[in-house]
Amino acid sequence: MKTEPSVKESLLFSGLSENVKTAVISSARIKKWARGEPVVSEGDLCKGLFLVVKGVAAVQKYTPTGEYATICLLNAGDCFGEELFFSEEERYEYALEAVSDVEILSISSEQLQSLMDTYPELKENFGKVLAQKIRMQQKRITILSQKTVRQKIAYYLLSLSSDKKTDKVTLPVSKEVAAKYLAIPRPSFSRELSLMETEGLIRTSGRTIDIADVQALGKEIGDS
Numbered sequence: 001m002k003t004e005p006s007v008k009e010s011l012l013f014s015g016l017s018e019n020v021k022t023a024v025i026s027s028a029r030i031k032k033w034a035r036g037e038p039v040v041s042e043g044d045l046c047k048g049l050f051l052v053v054k055g056v057a058a059v060q061k062y063t064p065t066g067e068y069a070t071i072c073l074l075n076a077g078d079c080f081g082e083e084l085f086f087s088e089e090e091r092y093e094y095a096l097e098a099v100s101d102v103e104i105l106s107i108s109s110e111q112l113q114s115l116m117d118t119y120p121e122l123k124e125n126f127g128k129v130l131a132q133k134i135r136m137q138q139k140r141i142t143i144l145s146q147k148t149v150r151q152k153i154a155y156y157l158l159s160l161s162s163d164k165k166t167d168k169v170t171l172p173v174s175k176e177v178a179a180k181y182l183a184i185p186r187p188s189f190s191r192e193l194s195l196m197e198t199e200g201l202i203r204t205s206g207r208t209i210d211i212a213d214v215q216a217l218g219k220e221i222g223d224s
Helices: 018-026 109-118 120-145 149-164 175-181 186-198 214-220
Strands: 029-033 038-040 048-054 057-062 068-074 095-098 102-108 168-170 202-205 208-211
Touching: 018 109, 018 120, 048 109, 057 175, 068 120, 068 175, 102 109, 109 120, 120 149, 149 168, 149 186, 149 208, 149 214, 175 186, 186 202
Parallel strands: none
Antiparallel strands: 029 102, 038 095, 048 102, 057 068, 057 095, 168 208, 202 208
């Protein structure tokens, strides 16, 4: 199986020897979905651990009326399904949709357990993946707790900047999807970006946003 850099550089594979990486990858398979296709439906049985190899997928939570909220975005190197591995609950409580064309690597629960029994370092990394999931959920809560549209956008941009260690960030998804993730109406998202650019806080070019004044942007969310 040809492996992408996002696979071997993911948290799941961090620090593992080449022999262990090869053993894990040889036990996995890769499947592709086109943009807009459902990868997982709420209530589906989770049968293992999954890692995004290419593209972006959105974790969605639907209401009975068909409305939905974007809970988080999964990029290349991110996992899903890990939260159910040690749980008595075996079914997804969310849906997963391909925001772009995606490739996803899967390892069955049985294979993963066998691999972790054989390679304790893999089990340690699996624990780190679980911890990362908790951090992602905390970040989502922090975003939703922001009181204004500007504060939500400022927090999101600074978070992307911190993750990438650069003041020039590229939205991983379209502005429409980003607005959904931030729980902001699409017109309000675009309007606020324009205002922030007028005030000299940012410079935008398509999905690329250059944070022109990091300190001022931090003050928007109360950072000193």
